[in-house]
Amino acid sequence: MRLSIIRDAFDLVTKTQNLSSSKTDEVIDQIGLEIEIALGKMHNTEPGVDCKDVLNELMRNLLRIAPLSQMEGIQNELNVPLCEYKKILEKYFNPDISKAYRNFDIDTHTLNQIISKHFYREGLFDVGDHFVSVLGEPESAAIMKSPFLEMYQMLEAMKDRNLEPALNWAATNSDKLAQSKSDIVLKLHSMQFLKILQNGSIVETIDYGRTYLSPFTSTHKDHIQMLMACLMWIGKLDQSPYKALLLPSNWERLAEELKRQFCNLLGESYNSPLSVTLAAGVQVLPTILKFTNILVKKRQSMNHLPVPIDLGCEFQFHPIFVCPVSKYPATEDNPPMFAACGDVFCKQSILMMTRNGTRVFQCPYCPLDIDAAECRQLHF
Structure with a gap:
């Protein structure tokens, strides 16, 4: 509801601005035309014709085309929705968020680790290293950085369509992945199977399928049969009923699934705790500020929220x-x-x-x- 109000106000400002700009451009074009006509008369002045008369005529024409009241009216048409939009932003986006702050004890060391780990899990290794060095805790950097460095090495390799690092990781952790009921191993081998198939080597493709896909036949029979049917379209898979298997988005989804399973084995959530906390805070901040403003007027303090807030x-x-x-x-x-x-x-x-x-x-x-x-x- 709140976003729709802001969006409608913004759309009105944009629409009015475009209309105002169109009217202004039209007036400027007419002014330019009158000036060119006046210049032409002055250059081709006949004997006995005074240039002052030409300029006086130009001034009369300009006042007729664009009187001051008209130009002010165009600007006022824009100012009204622009001022209203400003009021709406100030209403829903209170800039003084310090009112929502409460003093409470916090473990600074734990907070610094959360921030450091956030940088590393987002692939910002240089930023994380600098942050840890400023804190004077370089010994903790290697512990937090190492696993995520391995993860991003696999993800970077996948961008180049290289699945070897990911397949090696999956083979090393196959038992743990099986215990968590993850099918990432099958997905990685399926993508490698299609990659070999696209290279046109049917013998190598069949050998790979027998070695790495046959163990999944009992649990994923339909999927394996579909991959085997792709052998009939070798060299022209993009023209087959299975061309959707070649979409680039499949690589993106596989990378996200790899990241999810990697974090799961580390005992980490898929999303950074810091990013989740900030997202939740942004969502509840307007409500907290509203309650704070009410309690300030009543000269009361708020140690806890008076009502539960649904975060979704x-x-x-x-x-x-x-x-x-x-x-x-x-x-x-x-x-x-x-x-x-x-x-x-x-x-x-x-x-x-x-x-x-x-x-x-x-x-x-x-x-x-x-x-x-x-x-x-x-x-x-």
Whole structure:
């Protein structure tokens, strides 16, 4: 919704600017034409014709073509949507994000490692090395850098259509990849099979298929049969029903899958934790700033968010329960409790609602009376 409002305002500014520019260009062309006519008259002046008369006529024509009010009107047409667009940007993009900052203890060493590892996993090895050297922790650089250096060597080789480094890595880690139920080994060998097939050597292609693809026949029969059918189109696979196998996007998807499986074996997430944190922060920042501005006016502080914020499925890595009463997330010491009515609250909220000495409390979301002793801990 917010992005659509900004986009509509921007489109209006662009449309008005194009219209204003078109009108201005038209006026400039007319002015240029009148000046050329006046110059022609002055160069070909007959005896008794005063050049001042020509200039006075030119001035009258210019005022007729482009009076000052008309030029101001064109500019004002642009200023109105431009000012409105500025107000919308200021409304939805508050430049003072420092209001969302809260003082809290943080392990600087751990934060520096997260930043360093982010540079290395993104392939920015020179930046990572410089960052680590500035921190004075060169001994940690080799540990973090080495595995990602191997990964990017394989990815760079794949850009040149060289699968040897990736195939060697897959062979070394085949048992671990099988345990994680990854089919990256099959995908790499399938791509190498097609690469050999494109070179036109049918004997070499068949030998490669027998050696490296036959072990997958029992689990990926249809895929293996399709690859074997490609042998009938050797030298002209791009004209076959299987020409989609030659699309460059297949190499890109294979590279992404390799990166994903490589990070999985390292025990790392596919996306950098730092990039995920920043993306989530950008998404919730407007809401946090809104609550902060409200609390500042009320002269209150915000130690936690008063309401849960839905970050979307891409940021949901494990289940989190936020108590609808206290607005605090559940913890081991404050677990979610399942009430007889079907509603769920955190343990501390139930204790608060039974603070008057009775075990029975009224559910805040339905009219039933609940016995606290009958509430059971809920496990996700």
